[in-house]
Each structure stands twice: as structure tokens, then as C-alpha cells.
Amino acid sequence: MRNIKWAAIVLGALLVGNVDLHAAEPTNSGLPEAQGIVTESQNAEAAAATEADAAAAAEATNKPVTRAELDGINSQLAILNDQLNRTLSLNTASTTRSLKIGGTLQTRYAFLDSNDTKGATKTKDASGFSIPAASISLSGSLRKDYADGRNLDYAAGFQAASGSSWNLQVTDAYLKYNILPTLDNEKPLLYVQVGQQKRPFGVEPLATEDKQPAINLATFAGTGGYSLSTRDIGLQIKGDLLPSVDTGYGYRVPLIEYSLGVFNGSLQNAADTNRSKDVAGRIAFNAPVDYNSDFRGLTVGASYTTGQGDYATGGTFGKASKTRLGYDISYVASPVGFTAEYVKGRDDHGIDLKSAKPVRTAGYTLTFFYQWGEQFLKSVRSQARADDWWPTTYQPFIRYDRWDPDTAIAKNETSIWTYGFNIFFAETTKLQLNYNVSEIKDLNNADVKAAGKGPLRKHEVAAQFQYGF
Amino acid sequence: MKRWIKMLPLLAAILSMTVVAKAADKPSVIRFVVPGYVPEKASPTQLLFTVVWEQGLLQQEFAKDGIKIERILTKQAGPGVNEAFANGKADFGQCGDFPLTVGKAGGLKTKLILGQENGSTTYIIARSGTGIRTIQDLRGKRIGYQKGTNSQPAIIKILALNGLTLNDIRSVNVTVADGTAALVAGTVDALLSGYDRPLVHQGVAVDVYNNAKQDYDSRGKTGLIVSEEFAAKYPDITKRLVKVFLRAGYYASQEKNRAALNATRAKLGANYTQAVQDWVGQDLKVKFNPLLKKSTVDSYKNLQQFALKNGLIRQGFNVDTWVDTRFQDAALAELGLQNYWDR
Structure with a gap:
């Protein structure tokens, strides 16, 4: 009973003290709230309140700490230190070098309808949920150059995709070294990358998954075209010249960007089969304007790649050359923008390799978009906010994609109209809605053959969540 | 499918791109x-x-x-x-x-x-142990400041008052927050700062300069x-x-x-x-x-x-x-x- 009494007294004292503390907290620094001129009496009251608060704060600040209080704080610090160390050792991954982990996953529902009435291919009209791809990326610095920013970085990526039978494959695997200093953004950049990486060609083939507007790649960029988005193993030098910096916005744009590389030509995760190497290069010219210019985001580029590949046809082996030449123009701005790419190719791999009968191909794509929202604005995106908040952006777009697998043959093209709507609603996360209308005339296409009555027409509605971390 | 039906999505997309302005006498x-x-x-x-x-x-x-x-x-x-x-x-x-x-x-x-x-007073602080005590000591050093902010003209003026130019230092473009971390990490030797200088308070950095005595307009x-x-x-x-x-x-x-x-x-x-x-x-x-x-x-x-x-x-x-x-x-x-x- 005696203990209960003491507890009640202590609790009561604490409550009273707490009330006093709240009373002592400044609720208003004295700013006048009424409309009109500030009166002297208002100001005097405000001043008296703030002076009293300041005096109380000063008195509390100057009060000496007792040994017991200091020991108590030291004890609490030791406990916190122990808890922190234990939490770190249990819950924190350990690496030998700096490491940044990222990844992208896709979840899709697609509904497909076509004029294909044959049973065997009609099954391809099946609709349903799928996970087209899941990837993970690791990157970091092996050497941080604090003096000049000549860092030695690494990148490793792995992806499992429906197109590769869900086998986990290496995507990016390269070292990157900054040859020129990087600390001054008014100076040009130059770096070298060696390993498995994307070849420098075009706009869409080089865009990362989170930057591609449509669910499906442009035909010329994908495996149905030139496989330009597929990695290759080799070495490339990348850099820029004549950078322009608008200090008012922290905006940097180089007049010229260039890349030149040497690759196996066997694409990713494959050893070279011959001594010849593919050469690929790209040069792009950016509008050298200030941030607030209407021409900001305007880029004109050209890409070229050439090489030789081994072919085996009917027991005959040989080499055949291949070339790709591309032009592109893009205007990536807000609220409107577009990208346009044209690529033509020549493959000297006819049925008889000795005669080197060439096959000429061509493809192009046009994309127009309109967007509103704040997700791509640094000022809004990188706010000092405490909650898990993220601005949204909405992006309707229209795309036309055309692919001609042999320009010598008339009426064998594939054309795809895509009407899309992207909703960026969280960091690195978007919902993509695409309606694709395809017309495939290529008689070598198995589905067209199976349909047996001219062009194959497909209507596909697809919704895909693409989310990264 | 009839062609006009195929064009419906195009029409919908165009309509969705149209922003209808609503007139109002006050903003929401x-x-x-x-x-x-x-x-x-x-x-x-x-x-x-x-x-x-x-x-x-x-x-x-x-x-x-x-x-x-x-x-x-x-x-x-x-x-x-x-x-x-x-x-x-x-x-x-x-x-x-x-x-x-x-x-x-x-x-x-x-x-x-x-x-x-x-x-507003501009301060220059240097990491302890760098030996930087004066503006002249900044010659050849890595100085952090954020371009596009008041720090940019400030550093030019301060250097000029001491017979130096930007060519005499190595500029590193960093925000205040990143600059503080960079100073500790050694990425920069000195940093332009406002009056809030936690690293000085902690003894990690020392004050080198401030322009508090200049007139308000300059x-x-x-x-x-x-x-x-x-x-x-x-x-x-x-x-x-x-x-x-x-x-x-x-x-x-x-x-x-x-x-x-x-x-x-x-x-x-x-x-x-x-x-x-x-x-x-x-x-x-x-x-x-x-x-x-x-x-x-x-x-x-x-x-x-x-x-x-x-x-x-x-x-x-x-x-x-x-x-x-x-x-x-x-x-x-x-x-x-x-x-x-x-x-």
C-alpha cells in the first residue's frame, strides 16, 4: 500500500510537470494574425512572450548537468550503441566494395484477337497473365577517385525472361573507367567500358526498360529485327564534347555525344566464332540551348555498325558481312515530344553463301507523346518531405512501327499501330496500357503461312505493371 | 473490323491530350x-x-x-x-x-x-588538417559550392578580393548537404556555406572566411x-x-x-x-x-x-x-x- 502511495505521488508529480512543460512551450511566436496594421500592444505582447521563452530556454541551457545525469546518458548511449551494432550485423548485407542493387519486374495481362482461324496458331490468341521479364542489377565503384572523379565502376545484370525460356542470363557485365575528370560538369566526359554491354546504336535500343514508352520494343530493335537491344561482348569508348551548362537550372547538355566500340558480334553470353569483330558507333548532336528553351531535348543522331558472321547452310560454311545504318531524331520535352528512328540493313547471307546474295531490310518507328505531371522534374521529385510521397505523371502516346524483312519483295511488311497510356505513379513504377493493331504480310512468317489467306491481323490489348526497386 | 472502329483509340488519345481550361476568379x-x-x-x-x-x-x-x-x-x-x-x-x-x-x-x-x-553572410570552411587558413591557401584546392546558387557569384567575388580567380581553384559542384558529406569524406578541401556549419561545431572543419562585415547590398x-x-x-x-x-x-x-x-x-x-x-x-x-x-x-x-x-x-x-x-x-x-x- 505504501508503494502504491509513493507511485501515485510520483505519477502525479510527473503529470503536473508535464502540464507545466506544455504550458511553457511557445504556442505562437507573436506574429499578428488579424488583418491590417500590426498594433504596438500586439507586438509588445508577442515580444514579452518570446523574451520569456528565450529566457527560460537560456536558463535551461545553462543549468549544469550532474554526475548522475551524465552517467545515465552514457549508459543509454552504450545500450544504443550495442543495439545498433547488433542490428547492423544481423540485418545489413556486407560487400567488399560499394554496391547498389536495383531491379525491374513486369506483370502483364494481354488479350489477343486475330484473323487466324487455323487451330494450330489460334492457340496463340490465348489471353492471360504473364511475367515477361524479371531482372536484377548490381553496380558500384571499385575505386573512388576523390581528387578527379576518375572512378572505376562496375555493372552486373541478370535477367530471366519469357523469350529465353526463363533461364537466368547475364545481361550487363562490364567495367567502366572514367578517363577524364568528372567533378567539373563544364568539362567534357570520356570513359571506356569493357565487357558485356549494349552496342551503341539508335535511341530505343539503348533506352533502359523504365524509359521505353511501349510495352513491346520497336520491331527493328527486337529479336524479330536486328536484335539491337541485345547485349554483345566487347569494348567501347563513350564521351561528349562542348558541354553547355545552364547554371540557373543545373542543366548540362553536350553539343556532341559519341560512342565507338568493337564487339564479338555473337551477341550476349556467346563466345566469338571467328576472328573478325563487329564495329559499332554512334554520334548525336544535341541542341546547345538553355534549360528554358523550346529546343531543349532536341537530338539528332546517326548510328552505324558493320561486321561479319558465320553461317552454315546445308553443310556449307562461310562468312557473310552485315551492316546497319540508322538515323534518328528525338524531342524529349514536356508536355509534348516525339522520337523517330529509321534503320536499314544489308545481310550478305543468301542461300548460296559463295554468291553472297544480299538481303536488304529496313525498319522505322515514330512515337508521339503528351505528358503531364511532375515525376520527371527534379525540383518536385527531390523534395524535402518526410512521408513516402511521389509525384505522378500521365503519358498518352501513339506509335507507328514498320518493318520490311526484304525490301526486294513487295507487300511483305509488318506494321503495328500502338495506342498507349502510361501512368507513372511511384518511383520507378508505371502502369502501361497498350492497344496494338498489327498487320503482318511477311510470307516467311509462320503465323502468316498458317493463316493461309493473306495478311495476318492482330488486335492486342495489354496492361503491364513495370516496377523497379 | 471496320477502319473507323480502328481509329477510335486514336480519337480517344487525342481527346485525352486536350486540356480544358476552366475559368475562375480565384485559384483553388x-x-x-x-x-x-x-x-x-x-x-x-x-x-x-x-x-x-x-x-x-x-x-x-x-x-x-x-x-x-x-x-x-x-x-x-x-x-x-x-x-x-x-x-x-x-x-x-x-x-x-x-x-x-x-x-x-x-x-x-x-x-x-x-x-x-x-x-546573407557567406562562410568558407575547410576540413581540419588541410592547413587552409586564408583565402590564399585555397589556391589549387578543391572547393565545393553549388553552381546556380548565391554561392557561385560569392566565390568569384571573394577570390577576386584576394587576387585570385576560379582558375586558381578546383571547383566542385555540390549541394550544401552533399558538400558537407564531401568535406568529411575528403572529396573537397573547403566548402562555401551559410551560417549553419555543423562540421565546425563538431571540430571536423574550421572557419576560414566570412563576409559579415561587408555592406548588406553587396x-x-x-x-x-x-x-x-x-x-x-x-x-x-x-x-x-x-x-x-x-x-x-x-x-x-x-x-x-x-x-x-x-x-x-x-x-x-x-x-x-x-x-x-x-x-x-x-x-x-x-x-x-x-x-x-x-x-x-x-x-x-x-x-x-x-x-x-x-x-x-x-x-x-x-x-x-x-x-x-x-x-x-x-x-x-x-x-x-x-x-x-x-x-
Whole structure:
């Protein structure tokens, strides 16, 4: 009973003290709230309140700490230190070098309808949920150059995709070294990358998954075209010249960007089969304007790649050359923008390799978009906010994609109209809605053959969540 | 499928791209962009905004009209303020006079409608052990500062006063937050800073220089801008907002409120002792004279000439037509403060 009494007294004292503390907290620094001129009496009251608060704060600040209080704080610090160390050792991954982990996953529902009435291919009209791809990326610095920013970085990526039978494959695997200093953004950049990486060609083939507007790649960029988005193993030098910096916005744009590389030509995760190497290069010219210019985001580029590949046809082996030449123009701005790419190719791999009968191909794509929202604005995106908040952006777009697998043959093209709507609603996360209308005339296409009555027409509605971390 | 049916998605897409403007006599929201680094707090250099915000003065002023106040705290400082205006995401904003000048020179459609704080002191701190004690010691060293903010003209002026140029140092473009980490990590040897210098307080860095003794107009200042479109569409709302800031300026300019203001600066995350020391010898009535008086306008003109001379902007603009004192004068008359501050 005696203990209960003491507890009640202590609790009561604490409550009273707490009330006093709240009373002592400044609720208003004295700013006048009424409309009109500030009166002297208002100001005097405000001043008296703030002076009293300041005096109380000063008195509390100057009060000496007792040994017991200091020991108590030291004890609490030791406990916190122990808890922190234990939490770190249990819950924190350990690496030998700096490491940044990222990844992208896709979840899709697609509904497909076509004029294909044959049973065997009609099954391809099946609709349903799928996970087209899941990837993970690791990157970091092996050497941080604090003096000049000549860092030695690494990148490793792995992806499992429906197109590769869900086998986990290496995507990016390269070292990157900054040859020129990087600390001054008014100076040009130059770096070298060696390993498995994307070849420098075009706009869409080089865009990362989170930057591609449509669910499906442009035909010329994908495996149905030139496989330009597929990695290759080799070495490339990348850099820029004549950078322009608008200090008012922290905006940097180089007049010229260039890349030149040497690759196996066997694409990713494959050893070279011959001594010849593919050469690929790209040069792009950016509008050298200030941030607030209407021409900001305007880029004109050209890409070229050439090489030789081994072919085996009917027991005959040989080499055949291949070339790709591309032009592109893009205007990536807000609220409107577009990208346009044209690529033509020549493959000297006819049925008889000795005669080197060439096959000429061509493809192009046009994309127009309109967007509103704040997700791509640094000022809004990188706010000092405490909650898990993220601005949204909405992006309707229209795309036309055309692919001609042999320009010598008339009426064998594939054309795809895509009407899309992207909703960026969280960091690195978007919902993509695409309606694709395809017309495939290529008689070598198995589905067209199976349909047996001219062009194959497909209507596909697809919704895909693409989310990264 | 008939061709016209195929065109329906195209028509829908075009319709979705059409933004229907709705005419109104008042906005539903006022968007205010201001530098901020600590979550939910404006930068310690934006004191008047903090006074206004902490007291809910804007919310009180416009609550009866049903107008919401949206605060954008950009970690990009002045460049972030400019970016928000360039993309039509802000109606009002405030930051340093240099980014305001650069933004206007770049074509931003804004009006400078009120001053804020005058004579912000620039500090240079160096990592302990680097041996840097004077401005001359900065020669060949890596100096961190954020380009596009008031730090950029400040470092040029400070170096010039000591016979140096930017070519004598190695500039590293970093934000205040990143610069603090960079100084500790050794990425930079010295750093331009505001009065809040936690590394000095912790003994990790030492003070090398400050320009506190220079006159108010030659040091950095902050200003309040509005988009031309908003000011033309809602002149009364603009005047009422200016009036709120004048009342805050009146409060801040009184010596008796110095302690409370320093306490507010501490709430923003600044070191209280350093905040107090920063204002030693500073006249609050001059420091918080928010009027766009002749000397203020002249200082903007001088800053523009300085920026042109040093290649920091590509083209000049007419400062006199940028400055719009209509709202300031009307609000002063309503407050009866026409003769309170020097003009």
C-alpha cells in the first residue's frame, strides 16, 4: 500500500510537470494574425512572450548537468550503441566494395484477337497473365577517385525472361573507367567500358526498360529485327564534347555525344566464332540551348555498325558481312515530344553463301507523346518531405512501327499501330496500357503461312505493371 | 473490323491530350516553391517564409476563400525553384538573388514583387588538417559550392578580393548537404556555406572566411517572385500574399524579436549558437527590409552585369520591367507601413 502511495505521488508529480512543460512551450511566436496594421500592444505582447521563452530556454541551457545525469546518458548511449551494432550485423548485407542493387519486374495481362482461324496458331490468341521479364542489377565503384572523379565502376545484370525460356542470363557485365575528370560538369566526359554491354546504336535500343514508352520494343530493335537491344561482348569508348551548362537550372547538355566500340558480334553470353569483330558507333548532336528553351531535348543522331558472321547452310560454311545504318531524331520535352528512328540493313547471307546474295531490310518507328505531371522534374521529385510521397505523371502516346524483312519483295511488311497510356505513379513504377493493331504480310512468317489467306491481323490489348526497386 | 472502329483509340488519345481550361476568379491552390533540405522544413536561409509558414499565416489568409497552399520544398535550391517555374509548377517562389537573376535571364516569365532577407553572410570552411587558413591557401584546392546558387557569384567575388580567380581553384559542384558529406569524406578541401556549419561545431572543419562585415547590398539576398500569368490573372490574391510577407518582415525587423527568430532558425536544423553569432552586429531592420527600394533594384542590376561579365548568363534583361512594386505599395498602404522602412 505504501508503494502504491509513493507511485501515485510520483505519477502525479510527473503529470503536473508535464502540464507545466506544455504550458511553457511557445504556442505562437507573436506574429499578428488579424488583418491590417500590426498594433504596438500586439507586438509588445508577442515580444514579452518570446523574451520569456528565450529566457527560460537560456536558463535551461545553462543549468549544469550532474554526475548522475551524465552517467545515465552514457549508459543509454552504450545500450544504443550495442543495439545498433547488433542490428547492423544481423540485418545489413556486407560487400567488399560499394554496391547498389536495383531491379525491374513486369506483370502483364494481354488479350489477343486475330484473323487466324487455323487451330494450330489460334492457340496463340490465348489471353492471360504473364511475367515477361524479371531482372536484377548490381553496380558500384571499385575505386573512388576523390581528387578527379576518375572512378572505376562496375555493372552486373541478370535477367530471366519469357523469350529465353526463363533461364537466368547475364545481361550487363562490364567495367567502366572514367578517363577524364568528372567533378567539373563544364568539362567534357570520356570513359571506356569493357565487357558485356549494349552496342551503341539508335535511341530505343539503348533506352533502359523504365524509359521505353511501349510495352513491346520497336520491331527493328527486337529479336524479330536486328536484335539491337541485345547485349554483345566487347569494348567501347563513350564521351561528349562542348558541354553547355545552364547554371540557373543545373542543366548540362553536350553539343556532341559519341560512342565507338568493337564487339564479338555473337551477341550476349556467346563466345566469338571467328576472328573478325563487329564495329559499332554512334554520334548525336544535341541542341546547345538553355534549360528554358523550346529546343531543349532536341537530338539528332546517326548510328552505324558493320561486321561479319558465320553461317552454315546445308553443310556449307562461310562468312557473310552485315551492316546497319540508322538515323534518328528525338524531342524529349514536356508536355509534348516525339522520337523517330529509321534503320536499314544489308545481310550478305543468301542461300548460296559463295554468291553472297544480299538481303536488304529496313525498319522505322515514330512515337508521339503528351505528358503531364511532375515525376520527371527534379525540383518536385527531390523534395524535402518526410512521408513516402511521389509525384505522378500521365503519358498518352501513339506509335507507328514498320518493318520490311526484304525490301526486294513487295507487300511483305509488318506494321503495328500502338495506342498507349502510361501512368507513372511511384518511383520507378508505371502502369502501361497498350492497344496494338498489327498487320503482318511477311510470307516467311509462320503465323502468316498458317493463316493461309493473306495478311495476318492482330488486335492486342495489354496492361503491364513495370516496377523497379 | 471496320477502319473507323480502328481509329477510335486514336480519337480517344487525342481527346485525352486536350486540356480544358476552366475559368475562375480565384485559384483553388497557390503553389509556393522554396529551397529545403531537411524533411518538411525550408532552408534556414529562407527565414521569412518559415515565419509565415510556421505561423500558418498563408493558410489563415486564404482559408476563407477555400484556397489551399501547396509548399514545394526543393532540395535543388535556386535551380529547383527555376525549374518549377519553367515547367509551370509554381505560382510563387523565393530563393537567392543570383538564381532569380539567372532564371529571368533565361527567359522565365516572372515578376520580382518583394525582397526578403538582405545581407546573407557567406562562410568558407575547410576540413581540419588541410592547413587552409586564408583565402590564399585555397589556391589549387578543391572547393565545393553549388553552381546556380548565391554561392557561385560569392566565390568569384571573394577570390577576386584576394587576387585570385576560379582558375586558381578546383571547383566542385555540390549541394550544401552533399558538400558537407564531401568535406568529411575528403572529396573537397573547403566548402562555401551559410551560417549553419555543423562540421565546425563538431571540430571536423574550421572557419576560414566570412563576409559579415561587408555592406548588406553587396552580400547575397533573397527575393519573392510570382509567375506573370498568376499575377495578371489574380492581382488581388498576389497583393494579399505580399501583405502576409510584409507583416512577417515587420515582425522580423524588430530587435525585440531577435531571440525568437534565432530560435526559429534553430528549429530549421541550424546550430543555435552559430545562428546567434551570425547576426552579431547586424541591424535587423535593414536585414529584413523587404522593400524593392532603389538600392535593392540597383544591386540586382549590378548582379546582372557581374553575371554577364563572368559568363554566368548569356543575355541580359530589363531589371526595371522585371521588378513590379504595385503589390508591395498597395499592401504597405493597407498596413500603414509606408514610412516604416528606409526606401
